Amino acid sequence: MNIAVCVKQIPDPAAPWSLDPSTHNLVREGKLILDDSDAYGVEMALQLVDKAGAGEVTLVSMAPRNETSGLRTGLAMGAAKAILVTDDQLAGSDALSTAKVLAAAIATTEFDLVIAATESTDGYTGTTPVQIAELLGLPSVSFAKKVEIDGSVVKVDRQTEAGYDEVICPLPALVTVTAGVVEPRYPSFKGIMSAKSKPVVTLSLADLGLVGAAGGAVAGQEIVSVQKAEARQAGVIVEDDGTGAQQLVEYLEQLKFV
């Protein structure tokens, strides 16, 4: 069982983010880290390979400046190797460009299953994984809250608003997993040290034959304008003069919560 996991390296959410005033894109100049939402996919993949008893997990990522910090986290968790696509021409890529790049990178490795998060923490488009599946000619199942391999099929409990659907899908396939599908492990110290020597293959757009087909120059999607979110309003302070409960109920009624 070989599994490719799409992972995104994003600016640390603990530090304030900023947008480039001319392109409106997220500034990615500082150190990047593994998107928390991808840790679930890495963990799921590690558990599936472990259960299968053979195979390995390959991380696939697209990031500027040969950034590998986030990949090292995934490698420290237990992934065997990583493929990083990095190219100056990729600045300003839209979701489709990203999907083209990741699909081409995934195609360079052997896989039975591709796993991705439902969406990234910084972009939130949630469209890249299904585009990758389409480009690779794979069936895709989204919002998995449980994933099992059974011979030549993957069985997925797919989260819905009402509950979940049980989906059986032939392999190879692409599955997007929700937070909570599994509890991601913390990398062990030994894992962290061994990640230093695990292979990271770096590819350019030319290596993937995508020059002129992907990147900022051919992006079909543009952020036209950005507006600051309104500052949060101060809350209502209820002084309890004996009618506190009544005042709370009235406030909730006003908001139509009760």
Place this chain on the structure above:
Amino acid sequence: MESSGADKCADWASPERVELRRTVRGFTERYVLPNLDEWEKDGEVPRNVHRVAGKLGLLAAGFPENVGGVGDMIDNLVITDELISAGASSGFAAALLTHHIALPHIVASGDEYLIERYVLPSISGEMIGCLGVTEPTGGSDVAGLATKAEDHGDHWLINGSKTYITSGARADFIVVAASTDGAGHAGVSLIVVDTSSAGFSVTRRLEKMGWACSDTAEITLVDVEVPKANLVGERGTGFYQIMRNFDGERLGLAVHGYALASRGLELAVEWARTRRSSGAPLTSLQTIRHKLAEMARQTEVARVFTQKVATDFAAGRVGSKEVAMAKNTSVYACDYVVDQALQIHGGLGYMKGSEVERIYRDARILGIGGGTNEIMNEIIAKRMALV
């Protein structure tokens, strides 16, 4: 997830150590913080926490690979730093990492039997060990031990008592300093004793001012028979083995000092920003701002100096004098910062159950354990050729 221990020495902020900090912080948030109050009441850390830490490799840092170790001394100090900075408490770090004072002598001896039996299971978190040097009658006077180990051919017969034994109430084994060959330095040997041995008993659990989750015991040994194979290193070299490891222990306590100060500062800043007095936050008052500035300065100086000394010590560039300076610098900074952190919290800081109150109590041991502030100054003075 942001690490609060802002490393100023590049060595301490390598990508692997940044990653290691994330793991330690995650471990602290998931396994320690939700349970710490309960462990403080119970007076001990449960064994399964050692197993979890062992699985994550947090107990292996700084030991050689052939005994199951990984990384170096600085890695272990990074773990200590992050545990305390993340709020796991100085007492918890002392309880979890006691093996760093119990095992080094066995590891250095290279004795395969003892390594297999005691070191490997301690590093994996299956066993808990401790070190017994101090005696109820004589403090830490290593050359004047009352505990005797008699040579009975195929075994040692040990009689005596030890006190202030960190993790002594939970330990599976204790590395005992005993007199095997009369009084004086050359008569001291180290012997590993299983705490399940007949004649071994925990006489008292000691109630302490701080470090409440770290069990501390007084133990007695009455006609305890121990196999000869449990001698650590050469007979009569115990004193030198103990002395050799003091510097490492003191560097660890120096890290406790600045990390605890760092936690105290963080709590004080948070409180001063949110607590309102006369309609404005405490930070609107210049006296509070200057207090916080001075706390930050002292914490930063202690951190930078300790990390530099530890890095130089690991590389063999400095010795006991600089280690003693680092310990005192860090301890004095910590004393000041936790005192001021409590002051800023006002009445709340004086209440049992507030973290700043615990930190205040926990900090007091750092100028005593591993050699008092006065002993550190004596070590420094001796190397200044003053007389």
